[in-house]
Amino acid sequence: MEIIEKNWQDLTEEKIDLISSSESKPEVIFPGSFNPLHEGHIAIRDYTEKLLQKNVFFEVCIQNADKPQLSYESAISVAKQFTNSYWIITRAGKFTEKSKLFPDSTFVLGADTLIRAFDEKFYQNRDQMLEELDIFNSNNNNFLVFGRETDGKFITLEDLNIPEHIKNRFKQVDEESFRYDISSSSLRA
Structure with a gap:
């Protein structure tokens, strides 16, 4: 350390x-x-x-x-x-900031985290969000998304509204290949 x-x-x-x-x-x-x-x-x-x-x-x-x-x-x-x-x-x-640090990289995340990445509260407005998210195309970033159980429902990429101009950057790991229902917050409780 x-x-x-x-x-x-x-x-x-x-x-x-x-x-x-x-x-x-x-x-x-x-x-x-x-x-x-x-x-x-x-x-x-x-x-x-x-x-x-x-x-x-x-x-x-x-x-x-x-x-x-x-x-x-x-x-x-x-x-x-x-x-x-x-x-x-x-x-x-923010993932847009991570993109600047790590061009040509893949980010691994749960679908629950991805929901927050598209939350407009972290941007001035929707147009600014869409423009900022285009950095994933510019920096050649991809995302490997794992399903997550949230509020009793298993959430996957298909449940999310991914902006069309970056949709091809996201790949879902299907539930049959990988599912692990555990969370850090439940372990802390």
Whole structure:
């Protein structure tokens, strides 16, 4: 965790964009709070690495759009969970910000997270949202989407209203291939 200690202040002061456990360029990014990291997260990582034949980097953002900044102690605590895994810590709270950091990459996420990515409250208005989301085309970003149970219903990509101009950027992992009903919030309860 020395790398976090050495670079934390520069990250929080926006002098650097990320802290990484590896020198290699992340091509597959799995964002989340991972509070705690659980077997569902590990299963998603393993499935994705087998499918894409690339390493998955767990990404923790210290400044999410609708949450207070993650403390240094919390970042260390989360990163310590990633034994035998690659990880990155960023300030990129929105997927459009992540796109700028990681062009030509694939993001791994649950359908529940994707709902928030298209929430207009994080944009000035719908037109501005649609324009901003076009960065996924410009930066060649793709999304591998896993179904998630939310409020007693299993939500998939088909349940979401993906803007037409970026629809081809999203691929659903079908329920028959992968389903793991566990959440960090239920483990914290």
